[in-house]
Amino acid sequence: MARTAQPAALKLLKGQGDGKDSGGRPVPVGPAFRRIAPEPPDWLSEEAAAEWTRVVPGLQRLNILKEEDRAVLAAYCETWATFVDAVRQQHRDGLTIEAKQGMLPHPAVGIARNAGRELRSFAAHFGLTPSSEQALARGADYGGEDDNPFA
Secondary structure: OOOOOOOHHHHHHOOOEOOEOOOOOEOOOOOOOOOOOOOOOOOOOHHHHHHHHHHHHHHHHOOOOOHHHHHHHHHHHHHHHHHHHHHHHHHHHOOEEEEOOEEEEOHHHHHHHHHHHHHHHHHHHOOOOHHHHHHHHHHOOOOOHHHOOOO
16 A cells, blocks of 8 residues: 655654654645635535544644645545445345355445445545554543643
């Protein structure tokens, strides 16, 4: 799997401080996008809209969202919806189907597998996987300095 370049904000969050990444290299400041959450598209499916509502507040607290992320965030949410639908079909219909050739994997098995791969890729861009979450851990909002003895 090819590595995806991380935005400067994510490099800094997991970096060594003083504008350096985890390897101690200076992180160039990127373009000055306005850090504001995009509005969800009105065409999102119900499951995708629920995922948008679930993830956007956390991403906004980390100050990594911008209005221009709308398309990728929508694709992430719709991929989640596809994954959920395929898994529900598997639960309802089983993992196999009977065909002239004998028992075959249910088409939803492949759909869920492919959606899962895409989902992990999209999620990593926003720090939504366990491994990419660690990169964001120092940027999380744990309250004021007085509330967090480890800050």
